[in-house]
Amino acid sequence: MYSVAMMEEGQRGGGRQKEDLEGLSSGRRPPRRGGSPSSYSVLSNPGESASRGRGKGIDLRLSFNFGVRHQHCAKMINRIPVALIACGSFNPITNMHMRMFELARDHLHQTGLYEVIKGIISPVNDRYGKKGLVTAKHRVAMVQRALETSDWITQDPWESQQEQWVETVMVLRHHYNVLFHQHHTKNGTSPESSKALKQADLSNAQSVAPRLKLLCGADVLKTFNNPNLWKDEHIEEIVQKFGLVCISRGDVHPQRFIYESDILFKHRHNIHVVTEWILNDLSATHIRRALRRGQSVKYLLPESVIDYIQQHNIYTAESELQNVNEMLQPLKAQHSMINVLND
Numbered sequence: 001m002y003s004v005a006m007m008e009e010g011q012r013g014g015g016r017q018k019e020d021l022e023g024l025s026s027g028r029r030p031p032r033r034g035g036s037p038s039s040y041s042v043l044s045n046p047g048e049s050a051s052r053g054r055g056k057g058i059d060l061r062l063s064f065n066f067g068v069r070h071q072h073c074a075k076m077i078n079r080i081p082v083a084l085i086a087c088g089s090f091n092p093i094t095n096m097h098m099r100m101f102e103l104a105r106d107h108l109h110q111t112g113l114y115e116v117i118k119g120i121i122s123p124v125n126d127r128y129g130k131k132g133l134v135t136a137k138h139r140v141a142m143v144q145r146a147l148e149t150s151d152w153i154t155q156d157p158w159e160s161q162q163e164q165w166v167e168t169v170m171v172l173r174h175h176y177n178v179l180f181h182q183h184h185t186k187n188g189t190s191p192e193s194s195k196a197l198k199q200a201d202l203s204n205a206q207s208v209a210p211r212l213k214l215l216c217g218a219d220v221l222k223t224f225n226n227p228n229l230w231k232d233e234h235i236e237e238i239v240q241k242f243g244l245v246c247i248s249r250g251d252v253h254p255q256r257f258i259y260e261s262d263i264l265f266k267h268r269h270n271i272h273v274v275t276e277w278i279l280n281d282l283s284a285t286h287i288r289r290a291l292r293r294g295q296s297v298k299y300l301l302p303e304s305v306i307d308y309i310q311q312h313n314i315y316t317a318e319s320e321l322q323n324v325n326e327m328l329q330p331l332k333a334q335h336s337m338i339n340v341l342n343d
């Protein structure tokens, strides 16, 4: 069902996204939608961040925020709704994981094409087999605490609750189906009527089914290169049918991997590369190491997560030995296939 409903962005709208991306990378303004003179500068509005999220403080910003929010909503009309999903270990979740969502949302809004409607964090299944991976029960609880401060990023433990490790494309298919059904329930439409609407113009934005894009760091894009880790047809499905938002990580820039891969290059217009200019090398591995050594991790992850880690004494020399002699599940599957072929 989802394959009918989804389409590569570059195939629609006469390649407008391509223009937008080129416009952005060259510093040109992306083309405006609906002729509004400032429709792309949604997030450059100084009141914007105050109008999102917190919003509980009663002060003079209230009336100002109302105006800004109203303006913000007006600017979001006719945009393609997008949900972003990040799959990973989150062992533990760090500030950078949440920042990744903020960077991606800013970027997509600034294209003038999309409205990001939600973020989803999907912690990997315990059977993934990664060294030092603590149980999903703890990783999910930590993500839950971290997300208390976000009004748009959510967590979905579906992946972690499956019997086995699940390939990322399956996770995307599952969440796309959920989104698709939620959309129709909300609008009181049938999935069939939406297929026709998808071909129609975007003026009826409420009726446009949301897209789901995979959000990841450049290191994940780099692993696409490893044929034992990812199947080509899965990579193709991810970039063609869903789309990718990839954040640069340290000095790892995704453009090279896109250029060097035929599949990624072919679907490059469905890959959004976002540069994080505020460089930091924050990773869950660094956090676990510091914790094992009794060093402070304050300001690298939310206080509520640090409290949880301390209460449950999660990261120790022992926990780091989890799966130490294990092969990653995707490699294992490939390995057994090669053995069968050799027999």
Ligand SMILES: Nc1ncnc2c1ncn2[C@@H]1O[C@H](COP(=O)(O)OP(=O)(O)OP(=O)(O)O)[C@@H](O)[C@H]1O
Residues within 6 Å of the ligand: 086, 087, 088, 089, 090, 091, 096, 097, 100, 215, 216, 217, 218, 219, 220, 247, 248, 249, 250, 280, 281, 282, 283, 284, 285, 286
């Ligand atoms: N500093 C960062 N910059 C950009 N992306 C990041 C950063 N940290 C994590 N990510 C991204 O977040 C997602 C989830 O990552 P994951 O849970 O594996 O965290 P990690 O910090 O890379 O973990 P580990 O150090 O254990 O490998 C991945 O797509 C990863 O690329």
Ligand SMILES: NC(=O)c1ccc[n+]([C@@H]2O[C@H](COP(=O)(O)O)[C@@H](O)[C@H]2O)c1
Residues within 6 Å of the ligand: 087, 088, 089, 090, 124, 128, 130, 166, 167, 168, 169, 220, 229, 230, 231, 234, 330
């Ligand atoms: N073939 C696949 O679908 C495949 C292969 C390797 C990793 N992954 C996913 O990528 C993410 C990587 O997480 P880590 O960076 O923590 O290893 C995980 O969610 C994992 O399930 C998927």
